[in-house]
Amino acid sequence: MSDEKIFAVPLKVEDVADCHFYHTMEVPGHGLMNGEWDLRGGVDDYLGRVAFAGQRVLEIGPASGFLTFEMEKRGAEVVSVEVTAEHGWDFVPYPASKLEEVFGPRRMVMQRLKNSYWFSHAAHHSKANVYYGDVYNLPAALGQFDIALMGSVLLHCRDPLRIVEQCGQKAKSLIITDMFHPDLESAPVCRLAPTPQKFLWHTWWHFSTQFFTQFLAVMGFTTAEILRHQQYRLGRAYTLFTIVSKR
Ligand SMILES: C[S@@+](CC[C@H](N)C(=O)[O-])C[C@H]1O[C@@H](n2cnc3c(N)ncnc32)[C@H](O)[C@@H]1O
Structure with missing residues (x-):
């Protein structure tokens, strides 16, 4: 099946002060x-x-x-893919002079984010594995999966469909969760989010649900479920969608 050597050695994080929590979590x-x-x-x-x-x-x-630990709690064996320190992020290519201000602070946030994962991983006695690598070229050594989850990540990636394609080659079921944009619904489209004025270096796309369901159908997947739900960011409610498709 999978090659254990590609997985990260768990990082020992002793001090919660070294962590940046993206999720509110126990x-x-x-x-x-x-x-x-x-x-x-x-x-x-x-x-x-x-x-x-x-x-x-x-x-x-x-x-x-x-979500890693929630899925484990429900009986899953999880392998998580995360960006490397070298790549850092799919930065939207604003002029270098603007982007350079972001790189240093971002590198620190990403390390602290990874620390939060490992801090929680130890506290949960989690068996989840992490592969730090290129999400556009996932190695065969990861093996095959029953499910692939793309939760609020595709909007941040330059080539979201390549990620869906790669996940589709590795998993029988796909779960895609992303921000819901009612004005885009009823057409298979995505919209470029950054503008010169709005310095959105971290987010590329707004999607319609049909953008994914049509592409998934092209790949031979059948969509079983499209859910809409409210989630909370800094106390404010946002509407997201979740698509579940099966091969
Ligand atoms: C907005 S968070 C979403 C976290 C979680 N999946 C959820 O739904 O709550 C995006 C996650 O995707 C990772 N990420 C962003 N760009 C990536 C890329 N190009 N390759 C791999 N991971 C990436 C981030 O580092 C972060 O862990």
């Missing part, structure tokens, strides 16, 4: 960590109401790992 033995996104009330919808018991799951972009 960390056993340490209490509630406050993060940007609180998915606790809507996690079943976020994950497409899929049954995870006995499933091998490929998770693209775990951030602090709230």
Whole structure:
């Protein structure tokens, strides 16, 4: 199946002060960590109401790992794919003079984000594995999966369809969760989010649900479920969609 050598050696993070929590989450033995996104009330919808018991799951972009540990709690074996320190992010190519201001602080946030994952991983006694690498060229050594989860990650990636394609080659079921944009619905489209004025260096796209369901159908997948749900970022409600498709 998979080659264990490609997985990261768990990082020992002893001090919670070295962590940046993206998710609001309970960390056993340490209490509630406050993060940007609180998915606790809507996690079943976020994950497409899929049954995870006995499933091998490929998770693209775990951030602090709230979903990793929730899926494990439901009986999944999880492999998470995260960006390397060298690549850092699919930065939107604003002029170098503007971007350079972002690189240093971002590098620190990303390290602290990875620390939050490993801090929680230890506290949960998690068995999840992490592959730090190129999401556009996932190695065969990762093996095959029952489910691949792309949760709020495709909007941040230059080539989202390549990621869907790669996940489609590795998994029988795909879960895609992203921001819902009612004005884009009823056509298979995506819209470029950054403008010269709005310095959106971290986010590329707004998607319609049809953008994915049509592409998934092209790949031979059948969409079983499209859910819409509210999730909370810094106390404000946002509408997201979750698509579940099967080969
Ligand atoms: C907005 S967070 C979403 C976290 C989690 N999946 C969720 O739904 O709550 C995006 C995650 O994807 C990762 N990510 C962003 N760009 C990536 C890329 N090009 N390759 C791999 N991971 C990426 C980020 O580092 C982060 O862990």
